[in-house]
Amino acid sequence: MKIDESVVRKMARLAYLELPRVINEQGELCEPDEHLIGDEQLSQMAKDLNEIIEHVQQLNELDLTDVEPTSHGVPLPSLLRNDVVGEPLSSEVTLQNAPAKAGTAFRVPKVIE
Amino acid sequence: MSALHQRTVEELSRALEAKEISSQQIVQSCFERISETEHLGCFLHVDETNALRAAQASDDRRAKGEKLSALDGIPVALKDNHMTLDMPTTAASKIIKDLQSPYEATVTRKLREAGAIILGKTNMDEFAMGSSNEHSAYQTVRNPWNTECVPGGSSGGSAAAVAARQVPLSLGTDTGGSIRQPAAMCGVYGLKPTYGRVSRQGIIAFASSLDQVGPFARTPKDLAALLDIIAGYDPLDSTSAQVEAPRYSDELLPKVEGLRIGIPKEYFGEGLQGEVRDRIEQAVDSLKEAGAIVTGVSLPHTKYALSTYYLIATAEVSSNLARYDGIRYGARIEDRDLRKMIARTRSAGFGAEVQRRIVLGTFVLSAGYYDAYYGKAQKVRTLIRKDFENVFDSADVILTPTSPFTAFPLGSKTSDPMSMYLSDICTLAVNLAGVPGLSVPIGFSDAGLPIGAQLIGPWFKEKSLLQVAQYFEENLSISAKSPKL
Numbered sequence: 001m002k003i004d005e006s007v008v009r010k011m012a013r014l015a016y017l018e019l020p021r022v023i024n025e026q027g028e029l030c031e032p033d034e035h036l037i038g039d040e041q042l043s044q045m046a047k048d049l050n051e052i053i054e055h056v057q058q059l060n061e062l063d064l065t066d067v068e069p070t071s072h073g074v075p076l077p078s079l080l081r082n083d084v085v086g087e088p089l090s091s092e093v094t095l096q097n098a099p100a101k102a103g104t105a106f107r108v109p110k111v112i113e
Numbered sequence: 114m115s116a117l118h119q120r121t122v123e124e125l126s127r128a129l130e131a132k133e134i135s136s137q138q139i140v141q142s143c144f145e146r147i148s149e150t151e152h153l154g155c156f157l158h159v160d161e162t163n164a165l166r167a168a169q170a171s172d173d174r175r176a177k178g179e180k181l182s183a184l185d186g187i188p189v190a191l192k193d194n195h196m197t198l199d200m201p202t203t204a205a206s207k208i209i210k211d212l213q214s215p216y217e218a219t220v221t222r223k224l225r226e227a228g229a230i231i232l233g234k235t236n237m238d239e240f241a242m243g244s245s246n247e248h249s250a251y252q253t254v255r256n257p258w259n260t261e262c263v264p265g266g267s268s269g270g271s272a273a274a275v276a277a278r279q280v281p282l283s284l285g286t287d288t289g290g291s292i293r294q295p296a297a298m299c300g301v302y303g304l305k306p307t308y309g310r311v312s313r314q315g316i317i318a319f320a321s322s323l324d325q326v327g328p329f330a331r332t333p334k335d336l337a338a339l340l341d342i343i344a345g346y347d348p349l350d351s352t353s354a355q356v357e358a359p360r361y362s363d364e365l366l367p368k369v370e371g372l373r374i375g376i377p378k379e380y381f382g383e384g385l386q387g388e389v390r391d392r393i394e395q396a397v398d399s400l401k402e403a404g405a406i407v408t409g410v411s412l413p414h415t416k417y418a419l420s421t422y423y424l425i426a427t428a429e430v431s432s433n434l435a436r437y438d439g440i441r442y443g444a445r446i447e448d449r450d451l452r453k454m455i456a457r458t459r460s461a462g463f464g465a466e467v468q469r470r471i472v473l474g475t476f477v478l479s480a481g482y483y484d485a486y487y488g489k490a491q492k493v494r495t496l497i498r499k500d501f502e503n504v505f506d507s508a509d510v511i512l513t514p515t516s517p518f519t520a521f522p523l524g525s526k527t528s529d530p531m532s533m534y535l536s537d538i539c540t541l542a543v544n545l546a547g548v549p550g551l552s553v554p555i556g557f558s559d560a561g562l563p564i565g566a567q568l569i570g571p572w573f574k575e576k577s578l579l580q581v582a583q584y585f586e587e588n589l590s591i592s593a594k595s596p597k598l
Contacts, residue, residue, distance in 0.1 A: 008472060015431060015475040016438070017468055018456040048530050049473055055531065056420035059489050062496070069491035070498055072322045072352070073547015074308045074572060079351045093215045097442030106441055109451045 003049045005042045117142035119278045119595065122187050122335040129175060129186055136168035136175075136186030140230055143188050147232070147279045150598050152260070154252040155274040157193045158200045159233035164188070167230045174228065183338050183362070185228030190283040192271050193234040194241060195326075196315035197221050204317045205249040206239045208462025209443040218315025219350065220284060220326055220343045227342045232280055235270030239464045240434065241291055241319045243267050244536045247527050248466045255523070256299060257596040258562055262520040265295030265536075268329070272299040275329045276563075278595060282339050283329045288319050289422055290515075290540025292327045293552035297515035297565025300554040300591060302336045302582060303329045305540075307573045308547035309354030312347030320429035321352070323422075323544040331592045333582040336551075337361035340575065356573055367584035370404035372577075375508030379415035380539055386518040392556040392564045393514050399588060400512075400581075410508055412500040417493050418542040419534060424477050424490035425545070430467075431474030437462065469530065498546045505571040510581055514539050515552040515565035543569055551578040554591040563591075 012018065091104040100107040117125065117139045128134045144161055171186035180186075191197065194204045196214040203209050217225075224231060238248040246254040246269030254269040256262040257277040264273040268285025272295035275283050285292040287305035296303025304327045311326040318324060328339035344358035376397060381390060401407050439445035439458030446457035463471070477486035504511060516536055526533040543550040549572075552565040566585075568578040586592060 003476065007476070011472045011475045011479065014479065015471050016435075016452070016456045016459050017463075017471060018453075018460040045469060045472060048469055049476070051531050052423060052473060053476075056424055056486065056490075059417060059420050059493055062417070062493060064489060064492040067492040067495050069488065070494040071491060072308065073494075073498060073545060074354060076309070076352055077355075081348050081351075089215050094441075096215060097212055099439055099443065099445035100447075108440055109447075109449055109454055111451050 003046050003053060005046050008042050008046045008049065118146040120281070121332050122184070122281050122330065122338055123332065125187060125281065126183060132175070136171040136230060137165060139186065140164050140168040140188055140232065143232055143280050146277075150277050150279060152255065153257060153273055153277055154254045155235055155270040155277065155279060156190070156233045157203060157205065157236050157251055157270070160200050160231070163199050164230050164232050171228050171230065181226065181228035182342060184224070184342055186230065187282065188230045188232045188280050189224060189339070190232050190235050190271060190274050190280045191221065192237050192268050192283070192285045194237065194286055194317040195221055195234070195284060197231065197234065200234055202234070202317070204240045205237045205251055206462065206464070206467070207250045207444060208437050208459070212442055214315070216315060219312040219347045221315065223342055229342070235268070235274055235283060237270055238267035239467050240317065241267040241286055241288060242430070242466050242470055244290070244294060244533050245521070245526065246270065246295070247523065248464055250464055253523065256520045257598060258300060259520065259560070261522055262562065263298070263523055265298035265516070265520060267291040269295045271329050272296050272301055272303060275299070275301045275331060276596060277598060281331065282335060284326060284339070284343070285329060286316060286319070286324055286326050287544065288323045288426060289544050290537040292329065293540050293550055293565070293567055294516050294537055296329055296552040297554070298520040298563060300557075300563030300594070301329055301331055302333055302551065302553060303327065304336055304340065304551045304575065304578070305543065305549060306340065306344065306575055307354070307549045309352055310358070310549070310573065310575070311343050312345075312350040312353045314347055314349040318433040320426040321433060322429060323426060325544070333579050333586050334362060334365055336582070337365055337579050354573070359576055361576055361579060365579055365583050367587045368580050369400055369584045372405045372581070373507065373509045374400055374405050374407045375410035375504050375511045376407060377410050377412045377415065377504070377511060377513060379412050380513035384517050384535065384538070385514060388558045389514050389516070389518060389564050393512070393566055396555045396566050396585065396589075397512065400584070403584065403588075408508065410504045410511065412504060412542065414493065414496045414500050415542055418497060418545060419538060421490045421493045421497060421545060422541040423473070423534065424486050425494065427470045427474035428478050428487045429474070430470045431478060434463070434467070434471055466530070494545050497542050501546045501548055509570070510577055511569040513567045513569065515567040519558045519560070519562035519564060539567060548572055549575045549578060551575075551582055553582045553585050555585060555589055556591065
């Protein structure tokens with residue numbers, strides 16, 4: 001499997017990323033400039049990912065028939081804790097890091113026409 | 114007697130008990146040291162006011178003949194992915210710059226309840242993704258033994274702060290080696306406990322099936338004292354183990370006689386620096402002389418650990434980091450379109466390494482590739498885990514190098530992700546299997562850079578590792594050497 005720039009672009013879209021990353025000279029976040037999107041960063045990313053994907057092909061050497069997958073190194077019991085009422089966070093505390101808020105709500109762009 | 118910031122927890126506790134010193138004096142001494150050696154870049158936030166207030170409260174308790182724990186009045190630093198109420202928690206990322214957590218991590222709370230004094234938050238690779246600390250979005254950490262070299266990563270700030278005598282104890286997190294590798298490169302002790310041994314509630318997640326919290330210290334006894342406080346089941350973390358934690362600091366004897374030590378040949382192959390091999394061999398010889406039974410063992414799937422790790426870890430990254438969307442907290446780049454707002458925020462807020470891992474993780478989980486990559490890696494993980502099960506039938510402890518090489522020059526690996534990933538080649542399998550691993554300082558290279566040995570034990574057998582570490586501490590006295598700064 002070869003990862004080319006169109007694959008990187010597709011994965012970036014699935015992951016809600018818009019390449020490239022943009023920081024100004026002061027190291028602050030800034031608006032990505034549409035004209036910058038492209039080629040150098042995409043091709044670098046494709047190159048890096050190909051190198052990694054090429055390395056992981058070695059797993060194909062192994063016969064994995066009848067091998068069960070492991071999701072955690074230490075087997076975990078399926079746990080349900082008792083449903084006890086705790087102390088909730090106040091809306092003031094919940095909103096203390098909100099980039100934009102309106103009253104007791106997080107403000108976001110309009111999503112329903 | 115040496116300056117307070119240079120002393121071990123054991124020495125400080127004794128002096129506190131004898132009322133020769135106060136916690137406030139210790140804390141002041143540490144802050145002076147931090148500011149004197151600020152160029153090392155270990156801390157992202159310090160909180161002198163609250164630390165001194167907490168130290169005063171500890172001194173008041175001791176004046177009344179009370180103490181909350183063995184660590185009452187002892188300073189500790191937290192990696193900046195541990196939630197704290199009185200300082201920001203940023204995981205060294207711009208996307209949550211200035212984040213003020215509305216709650217504290219369980220380990221943060223346990224430390225406060227034990228009377229430990231939290232001095233500040235240490236620098237790290239962004240979201241703990243990296244092996245050199247060069248992926249911090251804020252500043253570089255320098256290795257105290259050679260400031261032109263990296264401290265290792267991702268818990269580089271926590272390791273360097275303890276090595277530089279800024280603080281006697283710190284906590285880090287380890288997903289693929291992020292405690293052990295910087296401990297080795299900075300010449301201190303660093304333990305990744307068994308998966309589930311320490312609660313991760315309130316720790317910023319990287320790869321949830323691998324992440325574990327653990328301590329750094331300059332002696333095994335100090336390491337055990339901190340593990341005593343943080344270990345144990347937490348009902349708020351469903352992955353924490355309901356296995357009783359022993360008192361790790363009780364009877365920590367340098368007992369190696371009759372202990373079966375396994376040396377896996379797969380860890381001594383190509384790419385291992387000659388001096389690292391030599392020091393490890395000397396350490397093994399010393400164990401033999403002390404009566405340990407040393408045997409060659411095999412972990413045949415070791416060479417697949419790197420591939421398995423990068424498939425599993427990046428898949429979990431793509432899922433865990435989906436929460437950073439600029440809606441409820443953190444930075445936001447505004448846009449009239451919600452999707453664009455989120456994408457712009459994430460593109461501007463995440464660093465290059467984090468984005469690389471998110472894209473790779475998205476790829477290995479995406480339709481059509483899941484079985485070929487992620488599904489396969491989970492099966493190989495079973496084989497890697499079985500390797501350890503088999504070896505622990507005939508060995509009590511496994512000994513390997515922690516890192517194949519000593520600390521490397523700043524900037525020398527940043528442009529080549531694969532070469533950076535190779536610095537964790539000896540530590541990754543431990544996380545995949547969930548077993549505990551402890552890095553012990555065992556010597557120095559000719560250039561004066563520290564070399565570490567990794568002790569690996571069966572699930573929940575941290576105590577055996579601490580005892581072997583105690584043997585090395587008493588026989589090699591590495592911790593007596595401090596970097597010239």
